[in-house]
Amino acid sequence: MLKKNIIKLLFLFATQLLLLWFLLATTTAQCIQVSWQMKIVIKLVLIFVNIFVLLAIFYSAVIKGQLKNVHLKNFLSLIFSLLFFFLLFESIFLFIPRSHRSGASLAAQRWSDYYWKPINQSGARDIPYSEDRFKNKQAIFVLGDSFTAGYGIKDPKDRFSDIIAKKLPESFSVFNFGNNGANSSTELAMLLNFPTKPKGIILQYFMNDIEEVCSGERKSVYKRPLYSDMSPFLRYFVKNSYFLDYIYWEFPHAEQNKYSASLYDCYKDGEVLKDHLNELSLLRLFAKDHKIDLIVIVVPFLNDIEGSKKYIDIVKSYFQFYKIPVVDVGELVKDLPLKKRIVNEHDPHASVLVHRMIADALFDIFLKL
Secondary structure, eight states: OHHHHHHHHHHHHHHHHHHHHHHHHHHHOTTOOSOHHHHHHHHHHHHHHHHHHHHHHHIIIIISOOOOOHHHHHHHHHHHHHHHHHHHHHHHHTTOOOOOSSSOSHHHHHHHHHHOOOOOTTSOSSSOOOGGGTTTOEEEEEEOSHHHHTTTOSSGGGSHHHHHHHHSOTTEEEEEOOOTTOOHHHHHHHHHHSSSOOSEEEEEEEGGGGHHHHHHSSOOOOOOOTTTTSOHHHHHHHHHOHHHHHHHTTSOOTHHHHHHHHHHHHHHOHHHHHHHHHHHHHHHHHHHHTTOEEEEEEEOOTTOHHHHHHHHHHHHHHHHHTTOOEEEHHHHHTTSOHHHHEEETTEEEEOHHHHHHHHHHHHHHHHHO
16 A cells, blocks of 8 residues: 555655646747647646646545655745745746846736737838828937837837827828848848938937947957856756746846947947948938938937946937937936836836936927928
């Protein structure tokens, strides 16, 4: 009888380990081609099955008292408690979204699942670029990266592009071409390939727009592999657990300071800066040749306005030299406390308040054009 009970417990233990592995493996498994809602369902089913098997182990080993060793019972009780609460929190954190600067955390992926919409035919976070939006309208193209796309902003209506669209007369139609990770060359390519030319362009410039040119020259921009500060064993559990991953990103990691420092070095390199300004010249000349009004928004690191000011001022001065209106976001928000400037402590993208301030500054420029 005792031998059968031991075999039963060993079987339950093996089943529990296998189920836990399945639970973690389904987080990043590329072979599961289903919607994110279905992935949540799969996760919840696995969690409930895990809890059921865990209760069976606890009942057989501890409640029924078939194990005589008190220390072993206490150890199993501890393991049961830890696993039970881990599974409980895992089921909760499956539904908790939070934007993050890298977008790589599981909570950030859930945030995108909830809020990154609408997505149109060009992959931009905007309604479709239909002919009706151009008909008898003065088109304004808003170009930029994740700041323009509104990363961290739950409702697209709170982005500066959507706010300025409401402020302008009905004869204007504003198109948001913001794309995460976009830079000067990709923005120019979009303009060249798009079949319709706009009446005006709002170009949002961010500090890392120099990155592509810099990476192609002698320098390299620092990019630490995610989760590289952990052992491979621990990394597997953290990367695949919504609960553990959330905790991991609660703690500061040094890669952002090194990343921004390497970008500052790009601006200090004369050859890199020259090539980058040539990129911006192509955008400027495109607007000039097609008689398109151009407005530029320069965005520093919002969590390091002073540190990035002298580098963002280079780009600001370049456009001002050609009499192009510039909105300096650093000057706009320098008196705001950091927590009001950014989305959250882990996401330094512009807050809703900053988007509103940018829209107000843009409207003032439109009144003068």
